[in-house]
Amino acid sequence: MGTTMKDVARHAGVSVGTVSRYINGYRLKEINMKKVKMAIEELGFKENIIAKGLKNKRSMTIGVVIASLTDIFSTTIVTSLEKTIEKENYSMMLCDYNCNLDRLHRKIMFLQDRMVDGVVLFAGNENKEDVRRLMNNEIPVVVIDSNIEGIETDRVNVDNVGASFRATEKLIHSGHERIAVINGTKGDFIAEERLQGYISALNTYDITINDEYIRYGNYSSIGGYNCLMELLECKSPPTSVFITNYYMTIGAITAINELDIKIPRHLSLICFDRFEIMDVIKPSLTFIEQPTDRIGEMAGRILLKRIKGDMSQFPMDMRINTRMVMGKSIAPPGVTDH
């Protein structure tokens, strides 16, 4: 702590410029190289990233904004994002806005004041102005799991439409026609895409859309619980359900257990997201696994690329494929009288 280039320079008998050049990988005379190297080691010198940032107008920090730190899907992605950027010696300021738009705005301002070199946003249309401002200030932005109409940004999304199509199709192939969906939040970008996949699968197989089968659980487990309960109270309950996220799945399964319904005998299930408890639930669930590792890595890579000034292929609209993991939660519709 506290030993500076000046100290190193003196110790090595060279000038600060030489030390700086050594640090930044410029070549210098063999002999000086050694002297500087030794001095650095002996003194335990560490460069001061703050001062460096002041000079280069680089903070070596990126800002990440997620809705909630307790949303495991986001934090899983952030984990791999961090791994990606730390390789290039970037660090991360992680903020959540708790679904409060005013707070979202403040957080983005905050990051800008902090001179972050780039921003990863788990949010979309809600804060166009902020995004615009960031981009005007030449701070690259990558948007995950969202989209911003009217603004061009790099985006990383899974192929929601395709994944939902395949999930729904899977149920159809097992003989289901009464297929319900427990979707996220109405109007939300992701939810709309997933709904679209569901609908187009049904259309493709000439199955009539039943509005009663389309429910919104706001991505929460309590929502999933309620939706499932409601679905079973339909005049003609579905024989299968497609659930579009993890938390709602938890809630739905809780409801199912309470009602003593057996999966897949009474009800078939396919859902989104793999998490810890998936491996523990029996019968095992069939689900769409979003490659969170890949998402985080992609977002990080694109952002770093932009930070370096490489604007090729802007704006990128990454669509990442999902894989379906086969469990035992789907069977032909059999017993439908609970």
Add this chain to the structure above:
Amino acid sequence: MGTTMKDVARHAGVSVGTVSRYINGYRLKEINMKKVKMAIEELGFKENIIAKGLKNKRSMTIGVVIASLTDIFSTTIVTSLEKTIEKENYSMMLCDYNCNLDRLHRKIMFLQDRMVDGVVLFAGNENKEDVRRLMNNEIPVVVIDSNIEGIETDRVNVDNVGASFRATEKLIHSGHERIAVINGTKGDFIAEERLQGYISALNTYDITINDEYIRYGNYSSIGGYNCLMELLECKSPPTSVFITNYYMTIGAITAINELDIKIPRHLSLICFDRFEIMDVIKPSLTFIEQPTDRIGEMAGRILLKRIKGDMSQFPMDMRINTRMVMGKSIAPPGVTDH
């Protein structure tokens, strides 16, 4: 972007010194005050925190290190921690080390290079050297949910012993004697404390300790699942179980549902931690709620205090009380033959 104090000074017709003083709340002549204020507004001036940091040797940033970003208990605390520090215009660098000690070390080094003004650590004995180094460099450290033997640091913990005592006692009061515990990781600070509470409750009521009833689920849901399964295979299975964290509870309940055991008729349950699904599970669980808000806030407050140089009452060993939320998961031991 890019407007500096120099610009403001010129615009206001004063010197940079005056602007700086205005910014930092020193008093100046009414007239100058107004001029500076206006200039700042007109130019949209924002101070450069990086430059400020270089000068003051303050980064206005604290480092937070948690085991995993996907551990909801930690992230809930971090959320309230962030709320606390942001009030004083501090920001947070959040890192996880994925239970990898080498990574933990690197993360702490990283934060130190980043000149964080303080560190909150969700880790303990594993990295004494790092903690010592931080403190030698006068970077205050607050440890949450842990303890570091041989080093004095401020700590924030819940009263694990007391909470576990009360939880166990609750089961005893309902008439149970065959009480099992599904504990975290053997040897771990928290786990040891919770075990101690469990044991001393049994001792207090003259109930013999049965080693077979003490299981370790490593804080994971798969662990909780397995432990519960094993417990029920004991020659004389417990009539009640105390589970010491959220993930293990999830796993245990999954097992219980699979086995078609009824709570509390066949088995009584008390556990740690409130989270989303608690409100959804039926019968409702009786649980110990750790005041995550309070923990985060306390840690933040203590750290800020230390950063300001106030070392009074060092080292603080905050013990935060928990509250027990009454559900319907406890009944007298009745049917014990599953």
Add this chain to the structure above:
DNA sequence: TTGTATGCGTTATCAA
């Protein structure tokens, strides 16, 4: 109360 000048730890420019 204010202005000026210096320094925080780096990097970049310019001569040498």
Add this chain to the structure above:
DNA sequence: TTGATAACGCATACAA
């Protein structure tokens, strides 16, 4: 290839 020096944006000691 190197050294000296001027920035980067801000805070502060000192002088006025």
